Amino acid sequence: MSATERSTSFTEELRSKADPVFEAIFRHPFVRGIAEGNLSGEQLAHYVRQDFQYLTVFCQVYGLAVSKSTRREDIAFFNEQIGFVLDSENHPHQNLARVSGYPMEELEGANELLPTARNYTRHTLYSAHSGTLGELLCALYPCPLTYWEIGLRLKEEVKPDDSHPFKEWIEFYADPIVGDICREFARRIDRLASDAGKAERANMEEHYLTSCRMEHIFWSMAYDLEEWPV
Numbered sequence: 001m002s003a004t005e006r007s008t009s010f011t012e013e014l015r016s017k018a019d020p021v022f023e024a025i026f027r028h029p030f031v032r033g034i035a036e037g038n039l040s041g042e043q044l045a046h047y048v049r050q051d052f053q054y055l056t057v058f059c060q061v062y063g064l065a066v067s068k069s070t071r072r073e074d075i076a077f078f079n080e081q082i083g084f085v086l087d088s089e090n091h092p093h094q095n096l097a098r099v100s101g102y103p104m105e106e107l108e109g110a111n112e113l114l115p116t117a118r119n120y121t122r123h124t125l126y127s128a129h130s131g132t133l134g135e136l137l138c139a140l141y142p143c144p145l146t147y148w149e150i151g152l153r154l155k156e157e158v159k160p161d162d163s164h165p166f167k168e169w170i171e172f173y174a175d176p177i178v179g180d181i182c183r184e185f186a187r188r189i190d191r192l193a194s195d196a197g198k199a200e201r202a203n204m205e206e207h208y209l210t211s212c213r214m215e216h217i218f219w220s221m222a223y224d225l226e227e228w229p230v
């Protein structure tokens with residue numbers, strides 16, 4: 001191998017295997033609705049109610065990641081991310097809530113997870129409880145990664161100005177801070193994958209691909225106003 005060539009990393013391989021799911025996410029009518037600014041108040045409220053609870057579980061899973069960590073720099077990263085989710089991710093929610101016309105207090109007060117949000121959060125919790133740190137991180141990584149890629153694409157396509165209803169949402173996820181979070185995930189996952197055996201790497205891949213598919217159906221849950229049938 002020449003000095004300029006390098007082999008494909010584990011996370012690059014995962015990203016390329018998940019490409020059809022990423023493309024389906026970019027074409028999803030909810031994501032297109034963010035670009036075009038034409039989602040209904042009910043769809044936006046439905047998303048924020050579920051996502052608020054989803055992010056609570058995300059923080060719990062970071063707590064489990066801390067309990068599986070031996071390196072202080074990993075503990076520091078997960079601790080920082082709990083702060084990011086609790087404080088910074090309020091901003092995109094407030095943007096959607098404002099456009100929806102529903103008060104944030106009502107959206108934050110919902111307490112029943114709908115089938116898809118329940119399914120997704122149980123998947124991340126299961127990966128955390130049953131798996132290694134690498135397996136857990138592979139279940140979480142598609143969360144920042146899909147939003148970062150959506151943010152970048154929409155920013156490039158829409159170039160939102162002050163009149164765009166979802167300018168803050170798009171700019172929040174297109175911010176280089178989210179790109180840095182993704183790089184921090186990838187660096188750790190690649191390190192853990194290189195120390196993992198075949199079975200663990202297979203679980204890492206499965207958890208990652210499942211989370212990508214869950215991201216896709218999470219958008220459908222909001223777009224279709226999913227409810228428990230009974």
Ligand SMILES: Cc1ncc(C[n+]2csc(CCO)c2C)c(N)n1
Pocket residue numbers: 051054055058081084085089142143144147178181215218
């Ligand atoms: C369903 C769903 N998936 C991903 C995100 C975005 N997101 C979740 S956690 C996080 C930061 C990780 O530390 C980011 C960017 C969301 N809000 N809701």
